[in-house]
Amino acid sequence: MKEKYEQKIRLFYISFLLLTNSLLLSNPMQINRGFLFSIEGTEGCGKSTLITKLAQKLSDVQLNVVTTREPGATELGKSLRTLLMNKTAPTCTLAEFLLFAADRAQHFHEIIMPSLNKNQIVICDRMADSSLVYQGYVKGLDQSKMAFINQWAMQDQQPDIVFYLQIDSESALARVTQRNKHHNEESVAFEKEILEKKQQLIDGFDTILQGRSNVFVIDATAPADEIAEQAFQVVMCYLENNNE
Ligand SMILES: Nc1ncnc2c1ncn2[C@@H]1O[C@H](COP(=O)(O)OP(=O)(O)OP(=O)(O)O)[C@@H](O)[C@H]1O
Numbered sequence: 069m070k071e072k073y074e075q076k077i078r079l080f081y082i083s084f085l086l087l088t089n090s091l092l093l094s095n096p097m098q099i100n101r102g103f104l105f106s107i108e109g110t111e112g113c114g115k116s117t118l119i120t121k122l123a124q125k126l127s128d129v130q131l132n133v134v135t136t137r138e139p140g141a142t143e144l145g146k147s148l149r150t151l152l153m154n155k156t157a158p159t160c161t162l163a164e165f166l167l168f169a170a171d172r173a174q175h176f177h178e179i180i181m182p183s184l185n186k187n188q189i190v191i192c193d194r195m196a197d198s199s200l201v202y203q204g205y206v207k208g209l210d211q212s213k214m215a216f217i218n219q220w221a222m223q224d225q226q227p228d229i230v231f232y233l234q235i236d237s238e239s240a241l242a243r244v245t246q247r248n249k250h251h252n253e254e255s256v257a258f259e260k261e262i263l264e265k266k267q268q269l270i271d272g273f274d275t276i277l278q279g280r281s282n283v284f285v286i287d288a289t290a291p292a293d294e295i296a297e298q299a300f301q302v303v304m305c306y307l308e309n310n311n312e
């Protein structure tokens with residue numbers, strides 16, 4: 069009896085999704101301004117996976133999406149990323165943050181602001197909150213000074229929504245270890261340092277993002293398709309209500 073009832077609800081939900089998607093396909097939403105979404109969380113929480121799936125879902129309903137990341141989206145950013153990830157020269161935490169901020173400034177100048185000005189939907193893998201956690205919470209840099217520099221680098225723009233993929237350290241570590249078996253990772257020195265600080269990083273994200281009104285927390289241990297559907301529904305709802 070219970071199973072039959074649950075199956076009916078599932079069928080109703082699927083028909084509802086099919087109906088909304090077909091309505092959106094035949095009648096694409098007119099976007100009147102740019103929207104900026106960032107995806108945050110520790111290594112292995114599933115940011116890149118979510119971005120790929122979410123971008124596909126938004127493109128499927130005819131929305132114009134730009135996916136990007138920090139650090140390393142621009143030509144300058146690529147050089148900065150290599151420098152930051154390989155750490156061949158001694159780098160103090162302030163210098164490290166300023167290099168991330170330089171990447172961010174060029175990123176906003178070259179990619180994000182032009183995309184927002186064309187009313188596109190920008191989804192970014194990490195942004196200013198990563199600096200607040202890695203260089204601020206974990207390495208002790210002054211967070212109010214960092215926030216000022218971030219705001220400057222970001223031309224006073226803030227993400228409309230920060231999606232925080234919350235995961236426990238064991239699951240994140242297991243995923244990174246598994247992934248590194250399959251790929252040849254570039255970021256050897258930096259990632260080694262990060263793996264040792266996993267729990268502290270998770271505490272940092274929890275502390276810095278909790279209670280902020282523009283943060284949407286997602287359980288990153290859920291199946292990837294469920295996470296993408298959840299984020300898609302949140303984005304669609306936000307677009308409908310903030311498309312001034
Ligand atoms: N929801 C999920 N459930 C199970 N495995 C997942 C899920 N999301 C991603 N993965 C797997 O976990 C690994 C890490 O995912 P992904 O590369 O998307 O994480 P990330 O947050 O972008 O990592 P990084 O910050 O290190 O680049 C990949 O092997 C991916 O296939």
Ligand SMILES: Cc1cn([C@H]2C[C@H](O)[C@@H](COP(=O)(O)O)O2)c(=O)[nH]c1=O
Binds near residue numbers: 138198200
């Ligand atoms: C933006 C930003 C990033 N980081 C760290 C976080 C990660 O360890 C690497 C980026 O690697 P990913 O595979 O692209 O996630 O850089 C940081 O310390 N500070 C920052 O501002």
